[in-house]
C-alpha cells in the first residue's frame with residue numbers, strides 16, 4: 363500500500379519539501395545538527411525546500427532563548443532554512459503554538475470516525491489505575507486496550523454521561539483508540555520495511571486538556587498542511603510511527619504521508635551520546651555554547667572549542683553516511699552533489715573526538731589564510747597594538763596553520779609573534795652550552811643589529827657562514843636560536859620566524875636569552 367502510494371506521489375512530481383522540527387527545549391546537540399544537515403542536503407540535491415518548524419506545544423518544557431539560539435547555530439553552520447519563523451514563507455505560522463486552532467478540528471474528526479475518544483481521568487485517577495490494575499503479567503499498565511474500559515472515558519461511559527461531562531466543562535484529553543490487533547507498517551528510506559503490532563501499543567494523548575495538541579497530532583497535521591514530502595528524524599521517533607500512520611490513514615490518506623527516514627543514533631563511548639559524555643571525556647556536544655537559563659550552567663560547543671563550520675558539517679555528514687568511496691573530506695557543495703539516502707547506514711554511528719579534530723585539522727590546513735584571518739584576529743584581539751599589517755598576519759597564518767588542530771591553538775602556535783615568550787626553556791639550551799656558542803650568538807646579535815637582508819634564505823646563509831667561522835655545526839645552533847625566539851622547541855622554520863619578527867626583535871630576544879644563560 364505504501365509502495366503504491368510512493369509511485370502515485372512520484373508520478374505527481376511533487377516538489378521536495380523537508381522539515382527540521384525541533385522543540386525549543388535546550389541546546390542544539392550534534393545529533394540535531396546532523397538531522398538538519400541531512401534534511402538540508404536532501405532538499406538542495408533535489409532542488410527542494412528546507413523548512414524549520416518550531417514544535418513548542420509542550421509548554422512545560424519550553425525554554426526561553428532556545429529558539430533564537432537554534433537559528434544562531436544554523437547560521438553559524440551555514441544551513442539557512444528556506445522557510446521558518448525567521449525566514450518567512452507561505453505555509454506559516456511556523457511555530458506550532460500559533461497554529462493551535464488548526465489542530466482541534468482534526469481531533470474532532472478522529473472522534474467522529476471512531477479513531478479517538480474523550481478521556482476524563484484526573485491525574486490522581488490515572489495514578490490509582492497504575493497501582494490498582496498492575497498484575498504480574500502487566501506490572502506497569504499503560505492506558506491501552508487492556509485497561510481502557512475500566513477507566514473514565516467516552517468508550518466506557520454511556521453517550522449521555524459523556525455528553526453531560528462535556529457540557530459541565532469537565533477537563534478531558536483526547537486519546538487515540540489503538541486498534542486491538544492490527545499490523546501497521548511503512549517502508550523506511552533507511553531501514554526498509556518496518557512493522558508494528560498495535561496490540562502492544564498504548565492509547566497516546568492527541569489533544570491535551572489545555573487544548574494544545576501533543577506532538578503526534580501536530581506533526582501529522584503540519585506535515586500535511588506544509589506539504590512535507592520527506593521527513594528525516596532521529597531513530598528515537600520510530601516507535602511513534604504507528605500512531606502517525608493511523609492518523610495519516612484516517613485524516614489525509616496514507617498515500618500522502620511523507621516518506622520517512624529514521625536516522626541512526628550517534629553513539630558515544632558509553633552508548634547514546636549524551637551531554638554527560640561530553641563533560642566526562644572533555645568534548646563538545648552542542649553546535650555552539652549553550653547556557654541553561656535556569657541553572658546558568660554553560661555546556662561547551664563546537665564553535666567555541668575552535669571548530670570551523672566546514673569541518674563540523676563534514677564530520678557530521680560522515681557520522682552514518684559515506685559516498686561509497688574512501689573519500690572523507692567534502693565541501694558542502696560536494697556533500698550536496700554526492701548525498702544519497704541509500705548510503706545512510708542503519709546502525710548507530712560512533713562519534714570519536716580524535717577523528718573530529720582530525721577533520722578540523724584537515725580543514726584548517728586546506729583553508730586559505732583569508733578564511734582564517736577573522737578567527738586569528740579574534741584570538742589576538744588584545745594584541746592588535748603590535749601593528750602587523752594584514753599581509754604580515756596572513757603570512758603568520760600560513761606559517762602556523764599546519765600546526766593547529768583547533769582554531770584556539772592559534773594562540774599558542776602564534777603567540778610569540780606578538781609578545782616576547784613568557785618563559786624560555788634555558789635548561790634545554792644550557793645542557794650543551796659553551797663559550798664558543800655564546801660568542802657566536804653575540805655575533806648574531808650584531809648581525810641583526812646591522813643591515814639585515816629581509817630574505818629568509820639570505821639570513822640562513824649568513825648564519826651558516828658565521829657558524830663555520832666559529833667551527834660550530836649549524837645544527838647545534840638552530841635549536842638554541844629557536845628556543846631564544848619562541849621559548850620552546852616548537853614553531854615553524856627558524857628563519858621564517860626571524861623574518862616575521864624583524865631584525866630588532868630578533869636581536870633583542872637573543873640578547874635577553876643570553877642574560878639567562880651561564
Ligand code: GLU
Nearest residue numbers: 383384385417581595599
Ligand atoms: N519535535 C520533534 C523533536 O523535537 C520532531 C520529531 C520529528 O521530526 O518528527 O525532535
